[in-house]
Structure formats: structure tokens, C-alpha cells
Amino acid sequence: MVEIDEELENRIGEVTRKTKEMGIPVMILIEGAPASGKSRLSNALYMALDAKYTDFVATRPPRELDLRYPFLQRYWQHLPKDGDINIHFRSWYSQYIEYKVRGIRENIKVDYEEIKDDMENFEDTLMNNGYEIIKFYVHADEDIKQAHIDKLQGNPVLKWKAEEFQGRLENFDYEGEMEQFLKGSSKCPWTKIDFEEKEEAVNSLFETVIDRLEKRIESGRNTEDAEADGYFSENYEAQLFKFDFEKEKIKKKEYKKILPGLQERMREIQFQLYEEKIPLVLVYEGMDAAGKGGNIERTRQLLDPTGYTVNATGAPTDMERAHHYLWRFATEVPRSGHIGFFDRSWYGRVLVERIEGFAENKEWKRSYREIKDFEKSLYDSGAIIVKFFLSLDKDEQLERFQDRQNDEDKAWKLTDEDWRNREKWDLYIEASEDMIRETSTERAPWYIIPGNDKRYARITALRKIIEACEARLNDK
Amino acid sequence: MVEIDEELENRIGEVTRKTKEMGIPVMILIEGAPASGKSRLSNALYMALDAKYTDFVATRPPRELDLRYPFLQRYWQHLPKDGDINIHFRSWYSQYIEYKVRGIRENIKVDYEEIKDDMENFEDTLMNNGYEIIKFYVHADEDIKQAHIDKLQGNPVLKWKAEEFQGRLENFDYEGEMEQFLKGSSKCPWTKIDFEEKEEAVNSLFETVIDRLEKRIESGRNTEDAEADGYFSENYEAQLFKFDFEKEKIKKKEYKKILPGLQERMREIQFQLYEEKIPLVLVYEGMDAAGKGGNIERTRQLLDPTGYTVNATGAPTDMERAHHYLWRFATEVPRSGHIGFFDRSWYGRVLVERIEGFAENKEWKRSYREIKDFEKSLYDSGAIIVKFFLSLDKDEQLERFQDRQNDEDKAWKLTDEDWRNREKWDLYIEASEDMIRETSTERAPWYIIPGNDKRYARITALRKIIEACEARLNDK
Numbered sequence: 001m002v003e004i005d006e007e008l009e010n011r012i013g014e015v016t017r018k019t020k021e022m023g024i025p026v027m028i029l030i031e032g033a034p035a036s037g038k039s040r041l042s043n044a045l046y047m048a049l050d051a052k053y054t055d056f057v058a059t060r061p062p063r064e065l066d067l068r069y070p071f072l073q074r075y076w077q078h079l080p081k082d083g084d085i086n087i088h089f090r091s092w093y094s095q096y097i098e099y100k101v102r103g104i105r106e107n108i109k110v111d112y113e114e115i116k117d118d119m120e121n122f123e124d125t126l127m128n129n130g131y132e133i134i135k136f137y138v139h140a141d142e143d144i145k146q147a148h149i150d151k152l153q154g155n156p157v158l159k160w161k162a163e164e165f166q167g168r169l170e171n172f173d174y175e176g177e178m179e180q181f182l183k184g185s186s187k188c189p190w191t192k193i194d195f196e197e198k199e200e201a202v203n204s205l206f207e208t209v210i211d212r213l214e215k216r217i218e219s220g221r222n223t224e225d226a227e228a229d230g231y232f233s234e235n236y237e238a239q240l241f242k243f244d245f246e247k248e249k250i251k252k253k254e255y256k257k258i259l260p261g262l263q264e265r266m267r268e269i270q271f272q273l274y275e276e277k278i279p280l281v282l283v284y285e286g287m288d289a290a291g292k293g294g295n296i297e298r299t300r301q302l303l304d305p306t307g308y309t310v311n312a313t314g315a316p317t318d319m320e321r322a323h324h325y326l327w328r329f330a331t332e333v334p335r336s337g338h339i340g341f342f343d344r345s346w347y348g349r350v351l352v353e354r355i356e357g358f359a360e361n362k363e364w365k366r367s368y369r370e371i372k373d374f375e376k377s378l379y380d381s382g383a384i385i386v387k388f389f390l391s392l393d394k395d396e397q398l399e400r401f402q403d404r405q406n407d408e409d410k411a412w413k414l415t416d417e418d419w420r421n422r423e424k425w426d427l428y429i430e431a432s433e434d435m436i437r438e439t440s441t442e443r444a445p446w447y448i449i450p451g452n453d454k455r456y457a458r459i460t461a462l463r464k465i466i467e468a469c470e471a472r473l474n475d476k
Numbered sequence: 477m478v479e480i481d482e483e484l485e486n487r488i489g490e491v492t493r494k495t496k497e498m499g500i501p502v503m504i505l506i507e508g509a510p511a512s513g514k515s516r517l518s519n520a521l522y523m524a525l526d527a528k529y530t531d532f533v534a535t536r537p538p539r540e541l542d543l544r545y546p547f548l549q550r551y552w553q554h555l556p557k558d559g560d561i562n563i564h565f566r567s568w569y570s571q572y573i574e575y576k577v578r579g580i581r582e583n584i585k586v587d588y589e590e591i592k593d594d595m596e597n598f599e600d601t602l603m604n605n606g607y608e609i610i611k612f613y614v615h616a617d618e619d620i621k622q623a624h625i626d627k628l629q630g631n632p633v634l635k636w637k638a639e640e641f642q643g644r645l646e647n648f649d650y651e652g653e654m655e656q657f658l659k660g661s662s663k664c665p666w667t668k669i670d671f672e673e674k675e676e677a678v679n680s681l682f683e684t685v686i687d688r689l690e691k692r693i694e695s696g697r698n699t700e701d702a703e704a705d706g707y708f709s710e711n712y713e714a715q716l717f718k719f720d721f722e723k724e725k726i727k728k729k730e731y732k733k734i735l736p737g738l739q740e741r742m743r744e745i746q747f748q749l750y751e752e753k754i755p756l757v758l759v760y761e762g763m764d765a766a767g768k769g770g771n772i773e774r775t776r777q778l779l780d781p782t783g784y785t786v787n788a789t790g791a792p793t794d795m796e797r798a799h800h801y802l803w804r805f806a807t808e809v810p811r812s813g814h815i816g817f818f819d820r821s822w823y824g825r826v827l828v829e830r831i832e833g834f835a836e837n838k839e840w841k842r843s844y845r846e847i848k849d850f851e852k853s854l855y856d857s858g859a860i861i862v863k864f865f866l867s868l869d870k871d872e873q874l875e876r877f878q879d880r881q882n883d884e885d886k887a888w889k890l891t892d893e894d895w896r897n898r899e900k901w902d903l904y905i906e907a908s909e910d911m912i913r914e915t916s917t918e919r920a921p922w923y924i925i926p927g928n929d930k931r932y933a934r935i936t937a938l939r940k941i942i943e944a945c946e947a948r949l950n951d952k
Binding site: 010013014017039042043046047050051052056058060063064065087089155157158160161268271272275297300301303304305306309310311312314317318319343409412 | 787795
């Protein structure tokens, strides 16, 4: 029976109770070739940590359903919340190798250099937001791996496991593929563990974890104070949101003539995307009462409800607050062939969170890049992304607020918060325009739609979606 | 374009805002043969409800991974939280028919009469706990279904959908199978919707939902006041927990000789269960400091960590509190071939919740049956279930508390709550003994293990687990 150094066990308990208390989320990656001792090491680690806040996350060979989600989605899904610890038995690195070597991404051409980028961005984003990532690479010499396999081979009950190891070792050169990552200049370094003898390997793994966490405890969690002003101009004037609203109108008769055809086409497109396994991500932002809900409604009217979801974004729950701000959205992205509507979205980070000071200045500023990286990772996994900003003018908003107030069936839609937001009209304009300038990309463009005329806005959005989808479908 | 009655739309909005406010969880089931109009109806419903608290849950034909979980697990997973609404597009009824007709349950002999039982128990459990379940069965005459298919057939883009419908209609007699349920005497009745013309069908569906929810709003959520005493005896004396602790001991030398062999055997069994795709559920209850954690540790020592999880049960989070009490456990049950350790479990309902008055008397009393039903549903899906109660005497507990207090590496384990629980010793004894009497079944037996001697308790539990698994493995 292996005896783990009791002192190390006590110390790892102590530091992880401390990181729990401080709310530091920790991700410990354990990579290594088949039969190199990963299981034994990670079991020792799993046993030493408090099961109340430790998750053991194994990256299995992907199943059909896994392949229908963006490359990083599984890891978003399992992201530890503040103070929790993940042991990643194999991680996105193993997944990268499996996907690439097996060539099993479904029907989309994957650029693996881009995926590598996305992996690095993912780590950066997490580290910048206070996640502690500790990476181990377990190495064992050939004879040690072989001895382990032979031992399993000798037991009739465990024989199949030996054969699985053998198969994995022969079928792809895991170690060769890993080299590029081990040599890479990632900001998050690897610690190599030589597995000769279990006790020693475990102790060395524990020591590294303790060391890293002790340093981290000392430097603490991000602690910049929120600055109150959020960098706003004195008297900001709309620059992007300047329209001749009189021109952007569609008459009711024309609207009734055009709409059904577009809705029919949208329905066809849903089925085509489904067949081609392309996910479609639709983002709707805009002022209160700009007509986001009604716009989405016209688009989904004839769709098959088993193939789309509407995600309406409210204030975050406690659980959502205890995760990275992208978590609650990343876990809701549509799988391939499905459509995800986002009625408000991750852009809340640089709108309401900036304006209300919920995010610190350096946080929301950094988010422009994080959001672009996130959207890039969706794009790299095959998604079409279309983002709408529905803009209306201040008088029109007031009129709609008053309409709601006076109609008992709509009064519930209007809250005190809407009035409070209205008082900050200029701040919203500035933040929204900054956002559009910073985050409109070829992969995920913004469309600013003048929304004073609801009919015009609905027809325009529908047309843009159809256009974007047709471009991709014809490109195949 | 179909026009939904605006008044009905307003009213359904109104009642669901009210159920949201009252915290009533609502599940709306929409069953019906392929091409009968389910999609169109449920899309109309989905659009009329507030996306902020409505989920659209489609029961797809099962994937390999689905088949590795208990029959009802998907529905536990998606259970709405208080105030939320699920639209179940197809439900456990469709799943039952698919599973049965296709005969695709993995390698275990499924008794479909038992599964039917489990479905009814599931509904009962939810309804007793305040869930509102509204079931629709959509019927369309043959010519209407055919007309719908023909229309799809005529569009090159939608043709494959027509073929899918045709295939599903021909491959199994959904309507014939559903008859037993429609005729059945379930406490939760079906509403039949005749689909001739969409508008009329939608209106009739909306009316039923409004009607059911209005009645429900009137009768309110369960409102029995918690009674403080929880039905405890004046001076309860242990009846099941009477041991001659002096006899139940294992010497250190003997322990060191026996343990490694049992651990090796446990490891083999893990692999055998994996091969046979049998899930193993291990529950550990017992007094504070009874040695549950250490016991589990000895059992998992040589296991492959990718094949087991340890679920340590703490106080429920807000999200867990907003769900049925079984939810957080039901979503953590191991998939086939895996082992789930529960360090404390769903039995908290009839222990701490009873003693502290967190559950009303009628609630925890009802839970004995609900828990047995829940365990039966796991068993019916192939699980081996073994439950341990580690019992120690009051003096031994005090000694262990004091040890912890005096050892700086263990002091964190002892909390004020432990001392408070100790003051309620007799209540815990009575509640625990009641629990064991009420919930020990052949499918999921309790083993009471005298825990004054840790070595004895560990060896005994390991042996029991091995015995239970061998019995099943040999029975195959």
C-alpha cells in the first residue's frame, strides 16, 4: 500500500481550504501518455482534496453529441465556480490531439491552428479573471509503461484495460503531438512529473500544487477597486446611432406582404442548417423597449421549436455570479444544426456592468478582447454569428414606455429599472457605440438597425439573417 | 399567418407571471403521433410564455449516453425550479414507447411494467411536492397528418422531414402504445386536443393551461405550517444501534493483512461492473465523526478515478432549495458501469430536515415512500444499491471530537454544528432508526455497521460491497 507523506496531505488540505475561503477557482490538469500513471496520481490527488468542492472531470474520447458543440464547450460547462477545484484528467490538450489525429470533427473544415489559438485564449481569459490553472505532464519510460500494461494483462478481469492502453499507445503518437505544447511559450507553464515510483511522483505533484497555491494565496484574488466613473465622456453625442428615422419605414400593407415569405424562408433555412449541421447564434441588444422580443418573435414564428432556444438574459443568479461572466452563455450555445437566440447576451459585461460599476474598469475593458476570443472560438467550430443592435430615439422610447404604462396587458413589461436606465441614456449610447466599434468582426458582425419603425426593424433583421445563412450555405 | 387569440395570449401571460411569483413549478407535456401538429402547437405555447423562465425540453430519440442513465434521469436533470415552466415536447411517455418498441435498453433486462410504475411514482412525487403537471395528447386524423407530410414532401428543402415522419409513423404504433396511458387511471389526467385547424387547436390548448393554472393559483402552494416537534419520543432508546462494541473489533495486524486484498478485489470489481455496464450506488450515513470519509477512502484507494465520483453532501445551495429535494442527488447518480459514492445523501430529508424542522411533518413522512420509489427507479434501471449506517456510541464520539479539537491538522473538521448535533443525539438516533426501518428494502438494503472500531467498520463495509456486487455479477 502506498503511503502518501502525511505532512504533504495536511498541507494540501490546508492550502485548498484557504483557496476555498478566498474564492479562488483552481483547475489542475493532468496530461500524460496512456499507462504513464495518470490514474494513480490523480486518484491520490482526488482523495487528498475535500470532495465537497472538488470535481473530477475526465475527458473521455468524444461522443457524437460532444462533436456537435464548440471545441471548448465541455470545459466551459465544467468550469469550477469560485473556490472550487477541478481535477482535469486529460484536458483540452488531449481533446485537441484526439480530434486532430482522428480527424473526427463533423463535416466542418477545422483549422487546427485556430483551435490552438482558442485554447490559449481560453486559458488567458480564465487566468485574467482569477482562475488558477496548474498543468502537469506525466512522463514514464517505456519499460515502466510496459510493466504496468503487463501487470494488467496478467489479470483476466483487467486484461481489456491493458488492451485499451496498448491500442491507444499504438494508434497515435500522443507524446509526439504534445511536444508542441510543452515547448510552447504559454503563459501557463507545464510541470513535468517523472513517474518511476508512485510515492515519489505523488509527493512531487502535491508539492507543486502546494507551492503554486501558496504563492497564489499570497498574491490574492484580483483586487483592483472599481472606479466609479467608468470612463464616460462629459456630453456624449451619438455617432453610430444617427438615422433618418423617417426614411427607415415600411408600410403595414407592404409588411404584411413581405413577412410571410421571409418567415417561410427562415423555416427552410432552419432545416438546411440542421442538415448541414451548422449552428446559428443570434444576438439581440438594444435600448429598453427597442423591440427585441417582438423582433425575435417574428423570426421564430414558423420555426420548429425542437431546433431552437431563446435565451432571455436577466440579472445573474448567485451561481452565475460565482463563475466567469461568459459561463452562463457558453453553456447555452446551440449545438450544430440548432439556432440559439440571445435576447441580451454576454455584452451585458460592457453595457450594464460597465455603466453600473458591477465590473471594474480593467475588467470590462479586457472583456472586449475576451468576447472577441469567445466568438472566434464559436466561429472556429463552425457557427454563423449575427448580432443586432436595435436603436431607437429617446422620444420614441418615452412614447413606448407610456404606451406600456397605459395598457394593463403590457404594464408588467415596464419596470422602475427601465426608468432608471432611461436616465442614463447618454451613458448607454456611449457604451453601446464603444462596444460596436470594439467587437464588430468579420466572424461576428454587428448590424445596427434603426428601430423606431418596428416593421422596418423586423424585416431588416430577418433579411440579414437569411443573407448570412445563405452566404454560408452557398459557400459549402 | 395564424392569429392567436390575443386575449388568450394576455391571459396565459398573466397566469404564468402569477405562478412564477408564487413559485409554482409547471410542467406541460405535449404528446402526440408524428405529424399530428405537436411542433406547431408547442411553438405557439413557447412563444406565448416568458423566455426568462420557460424551458423547451424535447425528448429526442435516445443516444448511447442517455441509455447509460436511469430511465427518468433526463427528466430529473431538466426539472423546472420553483416558478419555472417546462414545455416537454414528447416526454417520458414517448421515451417509454421508444425504449420498449426498439428494445434498446443496454444489456439489462428491463421490466417495462416496473418502468411504468416508476413513471407514475415520479409524477406522484412531483405533484405531492407542488409541481403542476399538465398533459396534452394531440390527435390528428390520418388525412390531416398525410396532408402535412405531403406539404413537406413538396418542398425540396423539407423533404427529409417528411420522410422522417413517414418512417416514424410506419416503424411503430405510437398511438396504439399510448392507449394504455390515456385509458389509465393516473392521478394526473390527459387533455386531448383534436388538431384539425391550427388556430382552434392552439386556443383550446391555451384555455386548458389557463384553466388549470387559475385553479392552482387559487388553491396555492402547499402551505402546511411546520410543526416544531417532528414527532419524537420523550426518551428514545436505541433499538437497532445496540452493539457489543468490544466484540466488533479487528486488530491492526489483521487489518493490515486483510485490507489490501479487499482493495484489490474492489478494483477488479470496478472493472467488471464497467464491462457489464452496471452502475453501483453507495450511500453512507451515520453520526458525525462516525468515520464515513475514512471508510469511503479505503474503498476508493485503488479505484480508477475516471470511473467513480464522490458526492459529499453539504447544506443545499439556493438553486438546490428551489428544486425538489431529490433533484440534486438524482442528477448525480452514476451512469452505467460507474460507481457513485454518497457521503450523506437524500436521507438528509428524514434526518436533519426532520430534526431541524426544515421539512414539514407531512413532507418528511411522505419522503419515506418517495425515497423508496426513487431507489426502485434506480434499481429498475440496473443499479446495485448498498446503504451503510455507521453507528458509534456517544462516548466514542466525544473522544473523537476532542481528538480533533486537539490536533491542529484536524481541528477544521470539527464545527459548532457538530456540537449542536451532539446535543440532539437522541433525536438523531430515533430519526435514524425510523429511517432504517422504513426504507430498508431488498432492492436497496441498509447495513448498520458498529463504528467504534474504524478498522472493523472499513473491512465490514468493503466486504458487504464486494458481496453485493459478486451476487449480481454471478447472477448474469
